[in-house]
Amino acid sequence: MRTLDIVARASRNLRRAKMRTFLTSVAIAVGGFAITASLMAGEGARQYVSRVVSGNIDPKGLVITKSDENFTTGSGRKLHEYDPDSGIYNGHNFKAVTDQELQRLRSRKDLKNVEPMYQVQPKYMTFSAKPDKKYVSETVMRDSAIRLEAAAGKTLEKGLQLKDGEAAIPDDYAESLGVSAQSLIGSKITLRVEQIPQRISNDEIAKVYAERGEEGVRKITEPKIMDKNFTIVSVVKKTPDQTGNISRTYISPDSAKELSEFSTLGTDQYKKYITIMATAADGKNPEDVKQKLKSEGLNVMTANDIQGMLFIFVNLLQSIVLGFGVLALVVSIFGIVNTQYISVLERTQQIGLMKALGASRRDIGRLFRYEAAWVGFLGGTLGVIGAWFTGSMLNPWISKTIGFGNYDLLVFQPIAGVSVIALLIVVAIIAGFLPSRKAAKLDPIEALRTE
Structure with a gap:
């Protein structure tokens, strides 16, 4: 049998059991919806972070401190030795840049606009x-x-x-x-x-x-x-x-x-500074300047570093939501397996007749795998469209509530939607492997005798 013929026959078989096909597709759609929604939220959050960083930080800007602990809130820090050249901020003790060190930074050729953040x-x-x-x-x-x-x-x-x-x-x-x-x-x-x-x-x-x-x-x-x-x-x-x-x-x-x-x-604390702001000089790469300063015992963050730190939190939250979507998808897999097994039992005689008329084991297996693929396609399409529609409806309210202005939190990307549908098709085919294998192995004589 030709592939197109098998695909068309799989589609007709699903149409004969519309309600069962719909309910199985909805089970997959729930997982697709959650996955697409998490991708939309992650993309919106990353775009927001990128706008915040570009709007607030000079791309060539550098944040210089004496220790990487200065980039934390200082809470829960371990016991450490007192340093007379430290500074105090919000009740926490941090290594501070002295006035002599500040002057050395100002004299560097690869830095400009060197200014301490005065407390x-x-x-x-x-x-x-x-x-x-x-x-x-x-x-x-x-x-x-x-x-x-x-x-x-x-x-x-x-x-x-x-x-x-x-x-x-x-x-x-x-x-x-x-x-x-x-x-x-x-x-x-x-x-x-x-x-x-x-x-x-x-x-x-x-x-x-x-x-x-x-x-x-x-x-x-x-x-x-x-x-x-x-x-x-x-x-x-x-x-x-x-x-x-x-x-x-x-x-x-x-x-x-x-x-x-x-x-x-x-x-x-006189003339001691916790944070120094600077800009890479014209013609100097901020990453190169950062490495030179780090080799001298200073801790430096660039705009890319700050953006990366913020992305960590965004990706973590997205992963949590994505996990719920994957969990729903796993549950739907069992639904596909169950539906396909029932379909095999109901169509045993039909399978025997197809084999008697010349259909190979490979054709029978492909038929049921294509049926599973159709279910995955329908479920994925429903989930993606549902997530896009829900996001379009909720975006104005979300933007107004959290102060996003004219920007959206849930940003739909077509390539991501297509990828989710393709993923669900693959998952559905994998879920349909065992039922299709059972159908392919049926003995045609025994199948025709089944009532």
Whole structure:
């Protein structure tokens, strides 16, 4: 028998048992749906990560630290020896880059725009728009590699840095203050920073007490205070592709340096930096620069490294969902085997007649395998179309709920859909192997006698 004839006959056989064929196909479709949905979610998440990385990190940018532990949160770290050249961030101790090491980095020919991430921890902030209240929020140095779109004021494009005395704030500050974003432009924000008292010996305290009494001692032991005023030049709008959407106040590197050095003067943290931001010089490959810095004992991450780290989490979540799809597929395999075995029993006489008329064992086996392939094709097509349709319906709601903007989380790729259908056809053929083998081995005389 010709292959096309066997394929056509397999299709006719399935049409004679429409309900059974449909139910078996639906069982496969469940697995196909889950697999396709996981692929769609994984693709959407990877596209989102790629947009975030490209929108927030210079492709030639480098993040430099003294240890790879600095790239973690620091939680659950093992006991380690104290290092006087370490820095403290969020209560955790990290190896820090000293000022001498910073200057050496700045003198390198393969690096440019070398700038430490100054740690700024104001006690509180006040707004001229609400002078009677004090507020607490995170304050960071503006990273000019990130574009910050403005709801009011000027948009901070990539490469555009704030000037000393300028600040940018997120639009949710306006909501908290109960004023419009536009009204905050040109108004003042004041950051109060405290300086830890200098180390004073008992002899010095006794001398001051003798000369100026308790008031003098109080003055030399109490924290010094700096109130630095900033003019708000931009109210930043939330966008889905920016990590800079976190509620924080942005100030210039010069202002951040001034506040950081004031607050740490006289402490072990003075002029010590946990993270250094830099850019590979023109004509230099970031990966080559990274390897040179690593050979000198520094830990470096490039934009590709950061993207790879984020992809690990995306792939892990996708694998979990994919696992459920595979589990559903395994269950459907038993459904195909069961359906095909029943079909063999019901059509025993038909099989005997075909053999009596000249059909070979190979033709009979192919007939049942092609029937299984048709079931796999129908189930795969139903699952893929169902996942695509469901994704199209849910994408607007998902994007609105999680703030994806005009982008979709569930991204359908035709090549992935075709691959899923092909996979399910192969799986169905494998599942139909045992029933087809049983049908092929039937004795034609015995088969014709079966009632």
